[in-house]
Amino acid sequence: MDRRFRLLWTAYALSAYGSGLGFGALPLLAVLVVGAGPAEVAAQSAVGPAVGALLAVPLAPWIERRRKRPVMIATDLVRFAATVSVPVAAAVGVLGIAQLMVVSAVVAAAKIASTAATGAYLKALLPGPELLRANSRLESTTWSALVVGPPLGGAAIGLFGPVTTVVLDAVSYLASALGLTAIGGGETRAIRPRVRAGELLDGWRHLLTHPGLRGLYLNTMLVNGLVMATEPLLAVLLLRDLGFAPWQYGLAFAAPCLGGLVGSRTARRVVERVGTRRVLRTVGAVRAVWLPGLAFVPAGAAGLVTVIAVEFAMIVGMSLYNPVLATYRLERTPDDRVARTLAAWSIGTGTAVALLTALAGVLAEAVGTRTAIGVAGVLILAAPVLLPRARALS
Secondary structure: OOHHHHHHHHHHHHHHHHHHHOOOHHHHHHHHOOOOOHHHHHHHHHHHHHHHHHHHOOHHHHHHOOOHHHHHHHHHHHHHHHHHHHHHHHHOOOOOHHHHHHHHHHHHHHHHHHHHHHHHHHHHHOOHHHHHHHHHHHHHHHHHHHHHHHHHHHHHHHHHOOOHHHHHHHHHHHHHHHHHHOOOOOOOOOOOOOOOHHHHHHHHHHHHHOHHHHHHHHHHHHHHHHHHHHHHHHHHHHHHHOOOOHHHHHHHHHHHHHHHHHHHHHHHHHHHHHOHHHHHHHHHHHOOOOHHHHHHOOOHHHHHHHHHHHHHHHHHHHHHHHHHHHHHHHHOOOHHHHHHHHHHHHHHHHHHHHHHHHHHHHHHHHHOHHHHHHHHHHHHOOHHHHOOOHHHHO
16 A cells, blocks of 8 residues: 555554543543533533534535645644643543533544545545555454454553543544654645635535435435434443443443454455445445344343344444445545535534434433334334435446
């Protein structure tokens, strides 16, 4: 692979592993350090990303007109500054739920901007045939970070306290920025005319008018939203209702992520054998059929095995599908609209996750945790209907 991509991949890995170590750190700090109650923790988890998505809307056309590598470096430095403010505030005894919300919003907005800039940079950096290979490597890095990061982060919290993983996460952003700096120049000069108001919606216009991307976008919003909406419900079901030990819950979360390595590492070979269209339609449909199984998790060892098996199968499908989708999306998007399209995609899916998570919480209060998971499982079975027809994907 290109030397510049290897450095980009290294920077991405540093950030991904830092985020894996810091997974769930802000809600944990809200409970253990701030003393927040359930309502405040839920608000911090939902409001921060939602506000971050709103803040990211005007950034997309601005990113489109700039060199992408400096934008990527800047977003890492912004996330470093926001994240490192948490342990500083905790050390002097002034950390509060308002600051955690602000940090969550800033990090969410910077992540959307970083994703948009990275995708545009990657498309300009690599020839078309190498895009799938590169996206597969980034996908496998994401899943490997989720396998290793949360268990190590939990151990670090147990040994050194709840602020530890936030510090490690902040340092990872700084290390990523340094890695991106080492790539050097090579980008064309940025153009800087004034951004027009109509350009704010250009990403959505492209997604919703392209016959292939429109169905993929709507399908992804529904699938990702329902899958993520069940995660907090599953935690309640396993830890409170079924009496799982914390280590069992951690194992149930981390072990299935190994499936992410299986799917992402085989994506290129699968595409070579059956083609992009069949992967997007077939794997896109199959990845959604496993979620209903989580509504039937029994107690004890059988329950642990059930959760691991269901999540493993679901993650294999997602990790195979995601890099193929990412490559198709880049190939079907004009070079002068990549950042706006990727930002619109991230904002839409993030908003769907926040909305469906909130609705799932309300439903669980009304009908029970297991029933709410079952409802999400039934709804997700309708997601394959949104996938575009094979002809639209050509």
